[in-house]
Amino acid sequence: MIIMYTSGEIAKLCNLTIRTVQYYDKIDLIKPTNIVENRRYYSDEQLQIFQLVCLYKNLGLSLKEIKKLLQTKEPALLLRELLIKKKNELDDQINDMNRKNKKINILLSEIENDSTMPVLSDKDLNDLMIKKDYFNSKGKLTNLFLIGYVLMLFVSILLSSLIAREWFILVLVINVGFLLFLVYFHAINSAYVCPYCHHKFTISWIKDLFSFNNGKKGKYLKCPSCKQKAWMKETYRD
Template identity: 40%
Template structure:
């Protein structure tokens, strides 16, 4: 007849990759208690005890609090309670992730400001939040610009083939509409964007005509002349103050 395998405190600690003091502490806190004690008072853990201990280590690695683990292990319906605990832990993690994303956003905003201007211009949390609002708004305007530009290209693809089959004043009206839409897009782009000179680090804006005739290098930005130091180069667009 095979006897069930048992484990000492040290063996449980080794198999679960924890310290002996951790095994003793979990016993003291009634989280995982040994099935029996030897005549000398030494803890003797069964295979079920070892499995329970491994479950506790798993829950601990997932960020559960010991009180939560203890409640689950002592529950009459552990899986239902475990599911609720998992949902609660997920919500905590989601909150931490959002906080980390916001913290990263702040760090990137400061880094970009130093890269552009050579200094930090925010002096308080309120200044930082205002800066983030401006940057988010600028990202939205960029997306809107690209969407409208895509729509404009689609309109051109429709207008020009149709205009070729028309006679009289109709084609000129259609070309005029296309030109007005393009001017409107350029005007919007000029009104919502600013640029920072890579030489003097000063921010400046440009008008409709300058925006219309200047070269656009896509990711490189626009090829402009800084009104402050007269430096010419590629400037990436940024938010307006």
């Protein structure tokens, strides 16, 4: 027995309005199987398509994109492409919301400290946001790195004075290994802020080892978000 659904039943099962079901018919998104006395009837297979459309809509896909998905011969490939595009859009929106949240926190901090109306431009807020990230965390990372480096030198001097020359290579290997550990530790605890789009990102420890660090300027890197190359301020990884 073939199960058929009216527009009202489809609307109820998919949490849609009857007008929406009718609109999908009008734009040739999902056509009814039969129309009897001006009443639309849909099959069980079409119910599943309605449910898919609802899912794609909730993920943020447009009706135009969904229509392409339903018509293409390779829906999986197109869906992957659309989802990657949507994910990138959402990542940009999240980064933008995080930047706005930081700006709000900075303004609140300025008001609480000064009790007056802050007179700041958007550029001033951007500069304050980068400096706040940079100075709140840079000291911690630098101190940890310096302490580790001094400890490594101390151990090297101590071992060199206690062992014979033939053990020098072993001591050297230990020192190099310890130095690589410090670089790795630094990389997994640090992040960088782009001066153009203010995107916060991380890099691998190998890239951290071979990328040039110019003190207060930070590291010269390529932002994965806006693709600009610049001196990226260093901050603490979340």
